[in-house]
Amino acid sequence: MAFPSDAEGIIALRSELMLSEPFDAMWTAVCSTQLARRLASGGDARAYVAEAPDGSLVSCALGLIHPLLPAPACPRGLAARVHTVATHPRYRRRGLARELLSALLDRLEADGATLFELHAAEEAAPLYRELGFAADPASMRMTRLRNAGRRSEEPTRPVLLPVEEYASTVPKSTGSAFVFFTDQHDRPVQLRATYSQVHPWQFPGGTMDHGERPWQTAQRECHEETGLAVEGPPHLLASVFGLPGGDWPYSTTGCVFDGGRLTDEQIRSIVLDPDEHDAVRVLPLKEWEPLMPAQDFARLDAVMTARLTGTAAYFDSWDWGK
Template identity: 55%
Template sequence: MNPDTKTAAASNGFGGSASVRAATAGDAEAICRMRSAYVLSAPLADEWLRHGAADLAPRLTSTGDARAFVIDAPDGTLAACALGLVSPVLPAPSYPRGLSARVQLVATHPHHRRRGYARAVVSALLDRLVDEDVTLFELHTSPEAAPLYREFGFSGSAALMRMTRRSTSAPPSTATGSRSSPVPPEQHAQSLPPSVAFVCLYVTDEDDRPLGLHSVYSPSHPWHMIGGALDLGETPWAAAVRECREETGLTIAGPPRLLASVYGPPRDRRPYSTVQFVFDGGRLGEDQIARIVLAPDEHDEARFLPLEQWQELMPASDFARLRSVSEARRTGVAAYLDTWGTT
């Protein structure tokens, strides 16, 4: 028998027992579908299933950080699965090797429940991780599943059902705690599609010619407005003031005037959406323009050009954004775009 295959103490419904096996890269899509159908609060779209499978497959190889065990259903689909992700942490007495594992998901198909399959795949997963000297384990669970994990030595907060297992010798907790909501807040947060927030400043000279900064690192988007991503805990306007100071050496006073909201959908090599707040940075006089100092690790040139001349220097979606922002300043009506970055 393959050392990664073991007979689980779980009934297969026909008087026998089911075999638990280590998952391979070829199981990545099926595991992601189990997660989508039976773990997350809302099923994932096909695009996100493909992203998840493409990310998980190489991680299930011998050099990856994912460990998973599955039970096959008679029809070739998965009856149950358990997935863990290994990561390094700073060593401590309870985990001297500095290895942590998060039990990312445990799922059983409804047609195969109440046969001990979840217990079998979790047991196999924990055994494998212990063999690899992992001694710190974490997972999120529901109140209904908590007794199973307590049997494996997990304990934790009843408020969020965040449970930890610090070592294989840790005694199981007998505390029952209070019931939490069916979906813990942290698990719900993980089910939401990720996005990144950016800010931009639309700045012109006194002849209303937009300012563009030439990028030293982004050949696909060579000319930028002033701007960048929000730092943790930062408001959009505060980020705009900071980015202006960092990229040009100038300080803008406000007050904030929003010219456009720009949404960029997920796309190849960037599986998350973007949201941009474009503010009016005002018109610069000659003395202010003379004081512009570029950050050399970001931009190497600043130009003020008539709007139409920017069309030949940037991608179509970038110019559409610039044109909409210019029109918003002229009319006083904020623009909304939701296809940025797709062309």
């Protein structure tokens, strides 16, 4: 069970993992102060949390009790909204969300709530269904805007959810960008990863940082991983998409840019980051096939075909867990 002292950690998890735009310091302080009061004895908030060995919160389930007029579905006139269920990515797939949410629902029910509601993100919907929640087609959520009382002759438009709430319902995706090189004989150049036996051979590149555009990511990652500076203008070879899976909870969208043909001297000049790669290899396309998983080679083949034909590739089967 959570206590007022856990309020700041709960708000931090909500800000980092659930909001489309994390809270700044002022809003973090405001929300933490209010939640601490509401978690205190007599408050309307109930929460359960899990801690890492260092004492930091890694998972939480937060509910808020609110009064309604009594009805057969809520004879005591108390309903509960599941407000936040969040688990840090490093601690997912351990059953923490299920355990904490189950405890929260038991506590809310013990406190008299008999009507429960929530707004579920797509990836969390299966868990909520297992715990008894179901979509209600008769319900319609509406939001009253500040100027909603002003009469208008304009045609009625669909009511939009607040940005934060809508963002929690759409699939989450991470962006990445890569640079594809060949030697002067159109043989692909790849780096051997030290951190992945599943995907051993890779293009220079990686995940986008906040505020970066794909081409900026490709240039930065390429320079960090090889020491090579890639000049523009950018030439897109392929768009790569992958669905989430057991190895990663989000979908991925990547751009592969053409880095051109390297001379033998340029290939010899590559300086690897030993924390990420330990070898550079240049091979004809077909000789890469036995060294890579099928989906990795299919991506390499698509990118190479795009280079040779001048037509950008669309590769949408680089799914996680395969």
